[in-house]
Amino acid sequence: MSSYNSNANHPSLHFIHSAKFKTAIFCALLHRPLARDEVTRNALLPGILKRGCAKYPSIQSMRLAAEDLYGSAFDARVVKKGERQVIEFFFEAVPGQKDGNFYKGLEFMGECLLRPLEKDGAFLPEIVDGEKENLRLGIAARINSKAEYARFKCLEKMCEGEPFGIPVDGYAEDLYGLTGESLLEGWKNALAGSVIDFFCIGNLDEAELGAKVREIFSFPRSETAAIPAGEIKAAPGGIKTIKEEADATQGKLCMGLRCGVEPAGRRFYALMLANEIIGGGASSRLFANIREKNSMCYSVSSNLYRFKSIMLIQSGVSSDKLEEAAGMITEEIEKIKSGGISQEDLDNAKTALTKKYRGLQDYPAAALDYYASQAMIGDTDSLEDAVKILGDMSLGDVFDSLKSLAVDTVFLLAGKDQGQEQNGKEAAQ
Secondary structure, eight states: OEEEOSSTTSOEEEEEEOSSOSSEEEEEEEEEEOOTTTHHHHHHHHHHHTTOBSSSOSHHHHHHHHHTTSSOEEEEEEEEETTEEEEEEEEEEOTTOTTOHHHHHHHHHHHHHHSBOEETTEEOHHHHHHHHHHHHHHHHGGGTSHHHHHHHHHHHHHTTTSGGGSOTTOOGGGSTTOOHHHHHHHHHHHHHHSEEEEEEEESOOHHHHHHHHHHHTOOOOOOOOOOOOOOOOOOOSSOEEEEEEESOSSEEEEEEEEOOOOSSSHHHHHHHHHHHHHHSSTTSHHIIIIIIITOOOSEEEEEEEGGGTEEEEEEEEOGGGHHHHHHHHHHHHHHHHTTOOOHHHHHHHHHHHHHHHHHHTTOHHHHHHHHHHHHHHTOOOOHHHHHHHHHHOOHHHHHHHTTTOEEEEEEEEEETTTSOSOTTOEEEO
């Protein structure tokens, strides 16, 4: 990946040249701090900007413009990367058309971002009201998936008081104070003062791409402040345990663990292997011992939040066995930390992760997301580098990565017919 910034006040451009894909992808990423006073506003902006711009003032005209670009795709969303909220705009098209199809798409994106649909210094009220309702419904829908709700509540309680505990889509109660005027002002401020990165992957001429990006995305900029790196915290002395009830036939268990490993460097590769061994798939220790051997749960898996060095273990469990399952998982983690990993475990984990990383190279959007994340943490390892480093890891490396692993928070979601009358009250173990 090549990166450059020809002007201190201009966004950086990162380019991954590849002749492997039929399409090219371009992303614009605006980095914002995860903060209560702007998270909901930022979550609304992608939906509003997709509804029209000065040149294409309706959804229908936007769609017709996209159709003229030979099936090109344009989308926008917000994502959480550690303790930053990223407003992401995405464009995909077939390069090499004789009429400059891809660069016409970049011009289309530029119209949407730089010349949004407004009237009298405000976004149109009917668009704002519609997107506020869409976001309100989306926030309310968190409870619909019990597993997703358990994940959300566990992280919220675990990271209470930390920016990471703020939901990326914001808060329903904050929607009422947002107006067309305040949203447009917020967007202009975000454009002017955010750290902005452009990422592109595809079979394009790098010099031509750079010239087009500078031409299309030329706009006034103010001094930008870098987003601070997410704080890597150690687990507290005690374990927070929260229990709630829900209308569900199956209980949900979610355990948040602090890892204490920085997101860049060899120790994180070792931690990825450890996570794969713990709960990464059908050959993992939790699946083999908690689900298969002891029949304690219906499902169990673990995953990592790289930017915050958090491991999350999720399991579907009978409501009357939630506490027992949490205890067994904690015991299994301690056995693993104390040397309970074989060379066969490590080899299986290497095979699984190597397959995953090589698979990323087959999908341009996945590869682009990988390199964008790498840039955010200042890591220069390519996908090929990652595969090599994983292959070089030893059992000693894996055990070293687990030294600080400790349970921080346990969230139990029980069915009402079997759960105790806790109603979400917190208890300390």
